[in-house]
Every structure is written in structure tokens, then in C-alpha cells.
Amino acid sequence: MxxxxxxxxxxxxxxxxxxxxxxxxxxxxxxxxxxxxxxxxxxxxxxxxxxxxxxxxxxxxxxxxxxxxxxxxxxxxxxxxxxxxxxxxxxxxxxxxxxxxxxxxxSIGAHIFFTLTERAAELIADIPDYDIMVTEYHHKMKKDSPSGTAITTGERILKGCPRKTKMQFDKLDRQIEDEELHVASVRGGHIPGIHRVYLDSPADTIEVSHSARSRxxxxxxxxxxxxxxxxxxxxxxxxxxxxxxxxx
Ligand SMILES: NC(=O)c1ccc[n+]([C@@H]2O[C@H](COP(=O)([O-])OP(=O)(O)OC[C@H]3O[C@@H](n4cnc5c(N)ncnc54)[C@H](O)[C@@H]3O)[C@@H](O)[C@H]2O)c1
Incomplete structure (x- = not known):
């Protein structure tokens, strides 16, 4: 073309x-x-x-x-x-x-990650033993948090797992509520962008992760x-x- x-x-x-x-x-x-x-x-x-x-x-x-x-x-x-x-x-x-x-x-990879995340959230939706949370890491030059990708990740989890009803981005000085999804941001170094979803139960942890290597x-x-x-x-x-x- x-x-x-x-x-x-x-x-x-x-x-x-x-x-x-x-x-x-x-x-x-x-x-x-x-x-x-x-x-x-x-x-x-x-x-x-x-x-x-x-x-x-x-x-x-x-x-x-x-x-x-x-x-x-x-x-x-x-x-x-x-x-x-x-x-x-x-x-x-x-x-x-x-x-x-x-x-x-x-990013095609990010869209694959969103799709896997939503599917994982659907799978644990009716298994309250599994909790779900998100972390994201970016370089120290990034001016905003959470990242747009982290917000989309959170939205896809809320869609897939209706027992989670809202995202919580702030530092918590209390116990997190069951219906809250914690989305935590870390800033430092030169990381182009890492987003991780943890599905955690008393028995095990499953991770869905996307690491950008470049633009x-x-x-x-x-x-x-x-x-x-x-x-x-x-x-x-x-x-x-x-x-x-x-x-x-
Ligand atoms: N959608 C995505 O996946 C994605 C990914 C990365 C960046 N972005 C976005 O892409 C844009 C560019 O990012 P970048 O890092 O290349 O920025 P940049 O500052 O390196 O480049 C932008 C260029 O656009 C030129 N420009 C500005 N207005 C213009 C106009 N009206 N017509 C023609 N040229 C114009 C500027 O002179 C500059 O050279 C930003 O809006 C950024 O948020 C989107």
C-alpha cells in the first residue's frame, strides 16, 4: 500500500x-x-x-x-x-x-492480555476463594498513574467478575473490601510498562502478565x-x- x-x-x-x-x-x-x-x-x-x-x-x-x-x-x-x-x-x-x-x-500484545484477563476473571467469578488484583510498573519519567492500560485491565476484570464492583487506586489505611479491586502503581527506573493480574486463593496464585519491551x-x-x-x-x-x- x-x-x-x-x-x-x-x-x-x-x-x-x-x-x-x-x-x-x-x-x-x-x-x-x-x-x-x-x-x-x-x-x-x-x-x-x-x-x-x-x-x-x-x-x-x-x-x-x-x-x-x-x-x-x-x-x-x-x-x-x-x-x-x-x-x-x-x-x-x-x-x-x-x-x-x-x-x-x-499494542496487539496488550489486547491479547486484556482478553486473557477478562476470561480469567470470568473463570473465578463464582469461586470466592479466588481474589483478584492488579499491579503496574512504569519508568520514573511517567507523569500519570494508574496507566491507561491498568484502567482498561481493571475495567475488563469488573466486566468478567461482577462480584468486583469498583477499582481502588489509592494507598489503603484499612482492609480492602471484598467488592473492591486493588490496582496499584509503582514508578521507577526505565521499565517501558509491566501489568500483572494476580488470581490468588489459599491454595495457589495464577498470574497473567504483560511486559512491553518497546513501543x-x-x-x-x-x-x-x-x-x-x-x-x-x-x-x-x-x-x-x-x-x-x-x-x-
Ligand atoms: N494509540 C497508541 O497506541 C499510542 C501509543 C503511543 C503514543 N500514542 C500517542 O501518539 C501521539 C504521538 O506520540 P509521540 O510519542 O510520537 O509524540 P512526539 O511528540 O514524539 O511526536 C508527535 C509529532 O507530531 C507532530 N504534530 C503535532 N501536531 C500535528 C498535526 N496536527 N499534524 C501533523 N503533525 C503534528 C509534532 O510536530 C511531532 O513531531 C500522542 O498523542 C501519544 O499520546 C498513542
């Missing part, structure tokens, strides 16, 4: 590497900050491509989307920070008959998503892609 990369920062460069490895051609790198071949998207440029992968920043996002919609080109968006405008963007894309897929986590997984998932998007019309989330891909 002939692809355009919007946002040629850390993620954009990884997307280019994966595109080339998978036999695609990158015909343009568009970056507002000047690190690509173009600073602005245009209909003329978009008309030469079969797909776009965007990992940029939220500023200027709507303008990019207007052009994607206008061009009717399949676009995969990893850019975050615009979800409060999701409704507007969705109607803009649908109105023009475009094809758009977004997600805050494109390559996000780029690979985004490129696989733009391949999947070919021939489809509509406004999709990464979950639609993952469910279809893994036949869930």
Missing part, C-alpha cells in the same frame, strides 16, 4: 519502520513541527495514497480529520487527547462516507489496523479491529 504518515515524531518513525518491513511504501511524512517532508496535509497529497497512519498531537487534529473525511481515505489514528470531540469527528467522517479507526492502545507493538498494531481497514467504511475503534482479527 502507498501510505502517508501524519506526525513524524517517535511513533511516526516507528510506524515508518514497520510499514517498510511489511512491504508498504511511505509516500509522505507530514509533520507540523517540520520534521517530515510536508508541514501540512492537502487533498492533493491524500489523493495519492491508499491509507494514513496518524500519531500526532491533538492540536490541529480537527483540521486533519476534515481533510481525511473529504478525501474518503482509510485513516488509523493513534493520536490521543481529542476524545471529548469524538461525536463531532464521528459525524464528520460518517457524513463524508469515510473510513476511520482510532485507539489509545494499538514497536503500538506501531505494528496501527499498521495492521490500516491493512484491515481497506475496503471498509465507517467510524471504528481498535476494539472492532481486534475482535474481528481474533474472531472474538
Amino acid at each position: 502507498n501510505l502517508i504518515i501524519t506526525g513524524y515524531g517517535r511513533m511516526g518513525r516507528l510506524v515508518e519502520k514497520i510499514c517498510l518491513e511489511r512491504g508498504h511504501k511511505v509516500i509522505a511524512r507530514v509533520d507540523k513541527g517540520g520534521s517530515g517532508d510536508y508541514t501540512d496535509l492537502s487533498l492533493e497529497l491524500l489523493s495519492q495514497a491508499e491509507g494514513v497512519v496518524e500519531f500526532a498531537l491533538a492540536e490541529g487534529f480537527e483540521e486533519n480529520c476534515r481533510l481525511y473525511g473529504e478525501a474518503g481515505i482509510p485513516v488509523v489514528v493513534g493520536t490521543t487527547g481529542w476524545y471529548d470531540k469524538k461525536e463531532e469527528i464521528a459525524s464528520l467522517i460518517k457524513e463524508k462516507g469515510g473510513s476511520f479507526l482510532y485507539g489509545s492502545n494499538f 514497536d507493538g503500538f506501531a505494528l498494531g496501527a499498521v495492521m489496523a490500516v491493512e484491515w481497514l481497506q475496503g471498509k467504511k465507517g467510524f471504528f475503534s481498535v476494539d472492532d479491529f481486534v475482535k474481528d482479527f481474533f474472531k472474538l
Whole structure:
């Protein structure tokens, strides 16, 4: 496929590497900050491509989307920070008959982890002997906690195991309640991201764990998503892609 990369920062460069490895051609790198071949998207440029992968920043996002919609080109968006405008963007894309897929986590491995976690939570749902909890570890530069991945992990546990009704992120100065799911964050060192789910009973512990080694997984998932998007019309989330891909 002939692809355009919007946002040629850390993620954009990884997307280019994966595109080339998978036999695609990158015909343009568009970056507002000047690190690509173009600073602005245009209909003329978009008309030469079969797909776009965007990992940029939220500023200027709507303008990019207007052009994607206008061009009717399949676009995969990893850019975050615009979800409060999701409704507007969705109607803009649908109105023009475009094809758009977004997600805050494109890592295929993370989605396998979410699926295994939800299934594990379902399996212990009616066995109160098993408790369930989550820990996550990230490098000392990370500015937020818990991670978005930890929150999604917690949501999938609440879905799979209804006797857990709420997540508890804080330090506890009391006993945890049975219906609470503890999600604890540790910060330090250089860890790209470790998420662990523990299913613990008096007899044993089962662990489901995901350790990211690099950001390559996000780029690979985004490129696989733009391949999947070919021939489809509509406004999709990464979950639609993952469910279809893994036949869930
Ligand atoms: N969905 C995922 O799986 C996933 C994974 C990692 C990062 N992200 C998100 O991807 C985005 C980029 O992350 P990064 O680490 O590559 O950031 P970065 O700062 O290294 O790169 C962003 C680049 O986008 C350019 N840019 C900003 N606004 C633009 C616009 N409107 N049009 C074109 N270019 C624009 C900047 O000049 C910069 O070069 C962030 O929103 C981040 O949260 C998503």
C-alpha cells in the first residue's frame, strides 16, 4: 500500500519502520513541527495514497480529520487527547462516507492480555476463594498513574467478575473490601510498562502478565489496523479491529 504518515515524531518513525518491513511504501511524512517532508496535509497529497497512519498531537487534529473525511481515505489514528470531540469527528467522517479507526492502545500484545484477563476473571467469578488484583510498573519519567492500560485491565476484570464492583487506586489505611479491586502503581527506573493480574486463593496464585519491551507493538498494531481497514467504511475503534482479527 502507498501510505502517508501524519506526525513524524517517535511513533511516526516507528510506524515508518514497520510499514517498510511489511512491504508498504511511505509516500509522505507530514509533520507540523517540520520534521517530515510536508508541514501540512492537502487533498492533493491524500489523493495519492491508499491509507494514513496518524500519531500526532491533538492540536490541529480537527483540521486533519476534515481533510481525511473529504478525501474518503482509510485513516488509523493513534493520536490521543481529542476524545471529548469524538461525536463531532464521528459525524464528520460518517457524513463524508469515510473510513476511520482510532485507539489509545494499538499494542496487539496488550489486547491479547486484556482478553486473557477478562476470561480469567470470568473463570473465578463464582469461586470466592479466588481474589483478584492488579499491579503496574512504569519508568520514573511517567507523569500519570494508574496507566491507561491498568484502567482498561481493571475495567475488563469488573466486566468478567461482577462480584468486583469498583477499582481502588489509592494507598489503603484499612482492609480492602471484598467488592473492591486493588490496582496499584509503582514508578521507577526505565521499565517501558509491566501489568500483572494476580488470581490468588489459599491454595495457589495464577498470574497473567504483560511486559512491553518497546513501543514497536503500538506501531505494528496501527499498521495492521490500516491493512484491515481497506475496503471498509465507517467510524471504528481498535476494539472492532481486534475482535474481528481474533474472531472474538
Ligand atoms: N494509540 C497508541 O497506541 C499510542 C501509543 C503511543 C503514543 N500514542 C500517542 O501518539 C501521539 C504521538 O506520540 P509521540 O510519542 O510520537 O509524540 P512526539 O511528540 O514524539 O511526536 C508527535 C509529532 O507530531 C507532530 N504534530 C503535532 N501536531 C500535528 C498535526 N496536527 N499534524 C501533523 N503533525 C503534528 C509534532 O510536530 C511531532 O513531531 C500522542 O498523542 C501519544 O499520546 C498513542
